[in-house]
Amino acid sequence: MSFLELAGFRSATFIRTFDLRYDLISALVERWRLETHTFHLLCGECTVALEDVALQLGLPIYGSAVTGVSAITEPAILCYSLLRASSGDDESKFSGLKFKWLKANFEHLSVNAIEEELMCATQAYIMHIIGGVLMPDMNNNRVYLQYLPLLVDLHNVRSYSWGSAILAILYRELFWTTKPHAVDIGGCIVLLQSWALYRMPFLASVSHQPYVYPLVNR
Incomplete structure (x- = not known):
């Protein structure tokens, strides 16, 4: 937890998960306007703002932009140098870390784990949160490797505006989901539903379900 606090991701470990209301998600998507990035409702226009991201997720919304490396020439070497574990994937197809692999390699830590092992586990855990909750794609079975270089120095991780990246990806996913051929949506849907x-x-x-605000239970 101390390393997660150092990286600014401690609050993200307390994010609640719940059953998604796909009827609500679909209704919001139908009312999304690409020109203004807002939902057009009978009561007017509204949208998810950075303030909502900060309140709901407890992640920084100021700082450097989250810009992942577009092309990693030696992904297996990068993975092993930071996580001290090899994924075993084909180098030519190695673009992300599977959640199954992360769980198998980092779910359990020895009580005598040294600092290097704790740091590797912290980086793996943050990768799982990024790909599984904060910025998932529609497949939701892996996290893109492009985020890993941003975690090289845990002291520097909190200097990035993770909240801005989460919101930008949610906007992008809402854009793609309005297309006629779209069948699913990625992005931080728990944020979208909780915000609504x-x-x-x-x-x-209406749903007769108890609701607790915010997503992060600190």
Whole structure:
């Protein structure tokens, strides 16, 4: 936890998960306007803002832009140099770390783990949070390797505006999901649903489900 605190990701470990209401998600997508990045509702226009990301997720919204490396020439070497474990994937197809692999290699730590092992486990855990909760794609079975170089120095991780990246990807996914051929949506959907239930509490009462704000239970 001390290393996660150092990286600025401690709050992300407390993010609640819950059953998604796909009827609500679909209704929001139908009302998304590409020109303004807002939802057009009967009561007016609204959207998920950086303030909502900060309140809901507890992640920084100021700092350097999260810009992953577009092309990694030796992904297996990068993976082993930072995580001290090899994925075993074909080098030509190695673009992400599977959640199964992360769990198998980092789920359990020895009580006598040295600092290097703790740092590797922290980096692996942050990668899992990024790919599984904060910025998942539609397959939701792996995290892109492009984020790993940003975790080289845990002291520097919190200097990035992770909240801005999460919101940008959610906007992008809403854009693609409005296309006629779209069948699913990626991005931080738990944020989208939690935002909708908090900003429009009558939706929570309709579902007869208790709602607790924010997503992070600190």
